[in-house]
Amino acid sequence: MLKPHGGTLVSRIVPEREKKIILEESHFYPSLEVDEEVLMDVENIATGVFSPLKGFMGSEDLLSVAHEMKLPDGAVWTIPVLLQMKEKPDIPTDGRVLLKDTKGMFRAVVDVKEVFRIDLRRIAGLVWGTESEAHPGVRHFYSKGEWAVGGDVWLLEEIEIPFREWILRPEDTRRIFEYRGWKRIVGFQTRNAPHRAHEYLQRLGLEMGDGLFINPILGWKKSDDFDSRIILRAYELLTNSYYPKGRVLLSGLATSMRYAGPREAVFHAIIRKNFGCTHFIVGRDHAGVGNFYDPYAAHRIFDNLPEDIGIEIVRVSAVFYCSICECMASDKSCGHSEENRIYVSMTGIRDMIRNGRVPPSNVIRPEVADLLIQSYGKTRVHVGE
Numbered sequence: 001m002l003k004p005h006g007g008t009l010v011s012r013i014v015p016e017r018e019k020k021i022i023l024e025e026s027h028f029y030p031s032l033e034v035d036e037e038v039l040m041d042v043e044n045i046a047t048g049v050f051s052p053l054k055g056f057m058g059s060e061d062l063l064s065v066a067h068e069m070k071l072p073d074g075a076v077w078t079i080p081v082l083l084q085m086k087e088k089p090d091i092p093t094d095g096r097v098l099l100k101d102t103k104g105m106f107r108a109v110v111d112v113k114e115v116f117r118i119d120l121r122r123i124a125g126l127v128w129g130t131e132s133e134a135h136p137g138v139r140h141f142y143s144k145g146e147w148a149v150g151g152d153v154w155l156l157e158e159i160e161i162p163f164r165e166w167i168l169r170p171e172d173t174r175r176i177f178e179y180r181g182w183k184r185i186v187g188f189q190t191r192n193a194p195h196r197a198h199e200y201l202q203r204l205g206l207e208m209g210d211g212l213f214i215n216p217i218l219g220w221k222k223s224d225d226f227d228s229r230i231i232l233r234a235y236e237l238l239t240n241s242y243y244p245k246g247r248v249l250l251s252g253l254a255t256s257m258r259y260a261g262p263r264e265a266v267f268h269a270i271i272r273k274n275f276g277c278t279h280f281i282v283g284r285d286h287a288g289v290g291n292f293y294d295p296y297a298a299h300r301i302f303d304n305l306p307e308d309i310g311i312e313i314v315r316v317s318a319v320f321y322c323s324i325c326e327c328m329a330s331d332k333s334c335g336h337s338e339e340n341r342i343y344v345s346m347t348g349i350r351d352m353i354r355n356g357r358v359p360p361s362n363v364i365r366p367e368v369a370d371l372l373i374q375s376y377g378k379t380r381v382h383v384g385e
């Protein structure tokens, strides 16, 4: 099986015996209240999803990642992983700090190395390619604050999230892949419920691999993407009703979307490498938003990384429904002209549902559409199918 990024799977979970001690002594330590998003990433670091990261980035890591797309030790890394604060935190700049959730429960330990100020606009320009607040990922990054705490983390206690049972750790997925005898494992990233173009890509993955790892993002997303639980239910429905048993593994990824286009495509590939995937599908405008990125920049970036990241990238161009072929296809498989092609987008599907219309079944499966319609609290209305 492909080794985790950086060679070893990071594991930083406080051992049970030590947990008791640190909780008893908690009043000796300074603490910081952090939101769910930070705690999700603590867990991603501690369970190896973000291997080789052992903690939140310091200023040197951040600049190296922003400018050179690698960590100071040389491993490719493209997205900042930061513990951002709105105010300068009143903590020593070295030593142990506890992280607590918004209810005051202690969740993690940080061995602080540095407290520093982030040049938010400069970092946004380098990572997102824009400083514009019209970009939802950039706006979200600015909103988290210009102060950062860098240092290695230890996970004390997992947070309670509504889709916990859907989350597997890299050690679990790697064991499952081994148990199932999968050698070629194709990773599929998504932030939305599956429509027919997604399904086309998943079937490509099923054709080329021993198994398909569907790994929807369950963290923060812009408000017009669908709710995480709906997405999981839609995928459960698709995999149970249509795909062969035992050839798909569905598991949620609890981290936020960054909408950083090409750089996030690399981040997503590294994460799936850590889960044990050998291949990763990158479609048109992967992790993009609006018109901020060239649709194929997310393909090209893999040719320009400081070094090969090891996982094989399956580059797929735009997928559409062709009314002459009468199926989903791409430029590589359909020779008909543009006017015969229907491009499927979640934005289009969502707009139809909002207006009380049912999207055509060649765009999204009716039972998946039903789920999405229910999530909007609308009754199903048939129109001109």
Ligand SMILES: [Zn+2]
Binding pocket: 322, 323, 324, 325, 326, 329, 334, 335, 336, 340
């Ligand atoms: Zn065609």
